[in-house]
Amino acid sequence: MATLLFTALGSLFGGPIAGALGALVGRQLDRAIIGTPGREGPRLKELSVTTSSYGTPIPRVHGRMRVPGTIIWATDLVEHRDKQGGGKGKPSYTTYSYSASLAVALSSRPLQGIGRIWADGNLLRGAAGDMKAGGEIRFYNGFGDQPVDPLLVAAEGAGECPAYRGLSYVVFEDLQLGDFGNRIPALTFEVFTSEGELTVSSLLDGVIDDVSGNLPLEGVEGISCEGPLADLLGQMDAVFPLDCDVSGDRLSLGREGASPVRALSDATISVADDAFGAQQGFSRKRLPQPSSRPEILRYYDVDRDYQPGLQRAPGRPAAGQPATIDLPVAIAAGNARSLISRTAQRAGWARQSLSWRTAELDPAIAPGSLVTIPGEPGVWRVEEWEWRESGLELGLWRAPAIAPALVGGDSGRLNPPLDQPVGETILQAFELPWDGNGPGDSPLLYAAVSSPAAGWPGAALFADQGDGQLQPLGASGRTRATIGEVLGVLSPSSPHVFDRNSQIEVRLASPTMALSSADARALAFGANRALLCSEIVQFxxxxxxGNGHWRLSGFLRGRGGTEAVIAGHGVNERFVLLDGTQVPLDPGIVGDLAGVTIAALGLGESQPVISQIACRGITRRPLSPVHPRMASDGSGGLVLRWTRRARGAWGWPDGVDLPLNEETESYQVVYESAGVALAAWTVFEPRIEIAASLLASLVEASPAGNFAVRQQGRHGLSEPLLFAATA
Known part of the structure; x- marks a missing residue:
């Protein structure tokens, strides 16, 4: 407040220079009145990110922590080019992606393993060990027998690459950088050591010999030491008071207040003029209330993904500015609040001191010992002693009587990144009828790619033409297609009427997927189209x-010219909702060869998932004729008539004749029996006349034969329209 007041007055009367001088005077006055905030230990850092600076200390990690790591080796970015399209007059396009390989040092002492990995704040590796981006990861725990990484050896040479024994590190090989703006992301790692309960001796292990200190650090789950060990012990001493004993042949560290309490004899009166406590043999002193008492603890909160947390001591705040203790430990919020509560209590107790003179020499009483004093309540700690002619003079401080801090703590709100499993990839490739857009000469190939896991990152698609080579088709994207399995068999029905009787049960790949009902108007506009094996239906x-199971009813069958397969359904067929989430495939890469399959390879698969292409050829295949009409010609012969259909012309907007959508109108008429053609004709109009004599010979040769009419298109024949041999 004084800073603001003196700054305003100085600026008002003397301009900017006087304002600056006024601010300086005001700050000095504020410090004198309020005091300055205290801090113990170096400031606790926010979650830092991976660096590659020379001279950066690699921390010694105990327990479990989240560390940034230091890049110790890396390659340049590797560019990957993927050219797609360009077939059948279509323009080609090239996509670029980048990857990198790098090694990151995590700890200068061995680790047991790694857990989650964050990249730019999002999970790169989940708690289950699943990678959320492409690439391989290898972990080296830092023991003395760890081998050399093969990638580093291949890049640097067998005689030039160290094994980094004693250093725990990870190697990323071909880490895909597309999700990170084609750059190496900021990485942080969750790491674990094999230690159980952390103790003071575990901090000293491998650093100081001939030391004992099996002092448990209650509640502490991880410690990261980046500087001198003495600095870390000083920080720990603020909340875990230590007793140091060097009387033996080795350093011994124990908990303050854990040593046995011994009784002092009565005080000895000195006759010296300058001696303290001339009449009593002791003198008492009480220090003033400290201007800054530790009441705030900053730490790494294990319940908030190791982000820095802050806890305050409960109770009424002391006068003055509270001091802050920065402790580089991973701990829960409740344990952190208990620590700062006990620390604040100790600071309040340690304000009474006594100077005590005794004539008895007890070898067991030394600095750090706990004693009781005749006539004085409580326990006192020997801070110093001095041998004098008048006796042994002891400097005593009141030892705090710390009650258990039964207080709770709250970590606060955390919005962690979702750690969803990658999940397996489900694939169904298929071809759809021509929709009337474009020339209609290229197959409309699609892949329905999905997964039970909501966090599925997509999959890479390939075409397998049977030669053992996988031709890349691009990525599927993260959008999951609504895909499932039909439980039971869909019974046959007419494609000409609304099927109100049939019902099927569908089990979708994920319970989070959903279907919806549709009225007659929505069905007329193409709603709820689905592929069941090779038949397109609407429901x-x-x-x-519940649990991803749905009952479907009210069907329109044989949509898109698939009425020929209505009666051919089996059990457990694939169900795909045709809602536009399917991935189009390049027909120029897939090709026209029979037996071509589509493969998908996601992060959750070690082997690609393979799918046959359902409805193969349906895009360019003409639709079968309809409305068969057969009549006698009056002389014993037959006249067969039919109505053609046109692929891509699914509506009838003008009520007149449909476009042909083929080069010429022609039909193949075959008299066949048991799949064997006995006679064949080609006509160029939707009718044919069969003479009586020819009809008689055909019937005599095969009484059970049928006439089959197929429309001829540029790319093949339609499904047959059947006529009986007799009118």
Whole structure:
């Protein structure tokens, strides 16, 4: 407040220079009145990120912590080019992606393992060990027998690459950088050591010999030491008071207040003029209330993904500015609040001191010993002693009587990144009928790619033409197709009427996927189209049965010219909702060879998932004729008539004749029996006349034969329209 007041007055009367001088005077006055905030230990850092600076200390990690690591080796970015398209007159395009390989040092002492890895704040590796981006990761625990990494050897040479024994590190090989802006992301690592309960001796292990200190650090789950060990012990002493004993042949560290309490004899009166306590043999002193008492503890909160947390001591705040203790430990919020509560209590107790003179020499009483004094309550600590002619003079401080701090703590709110499993990839490739857009000469190939896991990152798609080579088709993206399995068999029905009787139960790949019902108007505009094996249907009713199970009813069958397979359904067929989430495939890469399959390889698979292409050829195949009409020609012969259909012309907006959508109108008429053609004709109009004599010979050769009419297109024949041999 004084700073603001003196700054305003100085600026008002003397301009900017006087304002600056006024601010300086005001700050001095504020410090004199309020005091300055205290701090013990170096300031606790926010979560830092991976660096590659020379001279950066690599921490010694105990327990479990989250560390940034230091890049000790890396390659340049590797560019990957993926050219797609360009077939059948279509323009080609090239996509670029980048990857990098790097080694990151984590700890200068051995680790047991690593847990989660964060990249730019998002999870790169989940708690289950699943990578969320492409690439391989190898972990080296830092023991003395760890081998050399093969990637580093290949890059640097067998005689030039160290094994980094004694250093725990990880190696990323071909880490895909597309999700990170094609750069190496800021990495942090959750690491673990094999230690159980952390003790003071575990901090000294491998650093100081001939020391004992099996003092447990209650509640502490991890410690990161980046500087001198003495600095760390000084920070720990603020909340875990230590007793140091050097009377033996080795350094011994123990808990303050754990030594046995011994009784002092009565005080000895000195006759010296300058001696203290001339009449009593002791003198008492009480220090003033400290201007800054430790009441705030900053730490790494294990319940907030090791982000820095802060806890205050409970109770009424002391006068003056509270001091802050920065402790580089991973601890829960409740334990942290208990620590700062006990620390604040100790600071309040340690304000009474006594100077005591005794004529008895007890070898067991030395600096650090706990004693009781005749006529004085409580326990006192020997801080110093001096041998004088008048006796042994002891400097005593009141030892705090710390009650258990039964207080709770709250970590606060955390919005962690979702750690969803990568999940397996589910794939169904198929071809769809021509929709009337474009020339209609290229197959409309799609892949429905999905996964049970909501965090599925997508998969890479490939075409396998049977030669053992996988041709890349691009990435599927993260959008999951609604895909599942039909439980039971869909019964046959007419494609000409609304099927109100059939019902099927569908089990979707994930319970989070959903279906919806549709009315007649929505069905007319193409809603709720689905692929069941090789038949395209529409459904009106969808009722959830729970846990991803749905009952579908009210069907329109044989949509898109698939009426020929209505009666061919089996059990456990694939269900794919045709809702636009499918991935288009480049027909120029897939090709026209029979037996071509589509493969998908996601992060959750060690081997690609393979799918046959359902409805193969349906895009360019003409639709079968309809409305068969057969009549006698009056002389014993037959006249066969039919109505053609046009692929891509699914509506009838003008009510007149449909476009042909083929080069010429022609039909193949075959008289066949048991799949064997006995006679064949090619006609160029939707009718044919069969003479009586020819009809008689055909019937005589095969009474059970049928006439089959197929429309001829640029790329093949339609499904047959069947006529009986007799009218």
């Amino acid at each position: 009106a009713g969808a009722v959830s049965l």
